[in-house]
Amino acid sequence: MSRIGKKPVELPSGVTATISGQTVEVKGPKGTHSFTATDDVTIVQEDNVITVTPRGSSKRARQQWGMSRTMVANMVAGATEGFKKELEIQGVGYRAAVQGSTLKLNLGYSHDVDFDIPAGVTVTTPKPTEIVIEGSDAQLVGQVAANIRDWRRPEPYKGKGIRYKGEFIFRKEGKKK
Incomplete structure (x- = not known):
């Protein structure tokens, strides 16, 4: 189990995220960033929280789980404080x-x-x-x-x-x- 991947990414006020398929786009006061995740993970947004979960228990899915969550968290941090x-x-x-x-x-x-x-x-x-x-x-x-x-x-x-x-x-x- 990925300790990093388990944590949800919270969206602060002033930041919006849109998910279309495997692409996440984050807009904030410092700019707009997008990230396309692999098919090994599922990205879901509920209210102001984005969660990433693996699709299966393969080694690659578990690797992509933590990395995808970190990429989304970095986009949110970059859009707010830089x-x-x-x-x-x-x-x-x-x-x-x-x-x-x-x-x-x-x-x-x-x-x-x-x-x-x-x-x-x-x-x-x-x-x-x-x-x-x-x-x-x-x-x-x-x-x-x-x-x-x-x-x-x-x-x-x-x-x-x-x-x-x-x-x-x-x-x-x-x-x-």
């Missing part, structure tokens, strides 16, 4: 700035890195060493944060690079004489 990822930049001379729809990164390369910000995501830099990524789609926000982080991952000796806020980097000791 999602946010924060990145920190550590390193001498490493900095970031937003210019229009481009994020300019100085990361110790011989050139500046220009990262085009996709639609549906807002990127701000409150400080030159902080990047805040916000949007209503959880997958898109996480993917943009991962793509930015990939330009200079934190290294284990000095800790230089781009890391998630609060991320612990296991530090290694350098070689000795």
Whole structure:
């Protein structure tokens, strides 16, 4: 039994959901999102509650049960408050700035890195060493944060690079004489 799949998804005030077949569409103040579930699960809406149940006891049906419920819950959360990822930049001379729809990164390369910000995501830099990524789609926000982080991952000796806020980097000791 899926502990996550058993929980119903409650719709807060100001959010509406429509279910047609296997497609769930959620509308809220932050935008509209839709998700098409597989035929292994049944999605039902009663009043302000959406429930997901598996069609059978196969392994795939149980896998899709929890995943489908999480997708619906993420759409509801994105339509109401949205999602946010924060990145920190550590390193001498490493900095970031937003210019229009481009994020300019100085990361110790011989050139500046220009990262085009996709639609549906807002990127701000409150400080030159902080990047805040916000949007209503959880997958898109996480993917943009991962793509930015990939330009200079934190290294284990000095800790230089781009890391998630609060991320612990296991530090290694350098070689000795």
